Amino acid sequence: MADIDVKQLAGRIDTVLDILVAGDTHSAIHNLEILKNELLRAESEERTQTPGSSKTPWEI
Numbered sequence: 001m002a003d004i005d006v007k008q009l010a011g012r013i014d015t016v017l018d019i020l021v022a023g024d025t026h027s028a029i030h031n032l033e034i035l036k037n038e039l040l041r042a043e044s045e046e047r048t049q050t051p052g053s054s055k056t057p058w059e060i
Helices: 006-021 025-048
Strands: none
């Protein structure tokens, strides 16, 4: 999962923590579910690509 921007991920986690501190647990859980799905999708897409072949935009 080399395509993950660690700083962006940390920022999104900070946002969820801020939402939790504000007391909106429903929104925090929803944001965590979105983040989890994005990470799982990125990992799944990485597995489906064959090694050594990167897709170019026009191959999508």
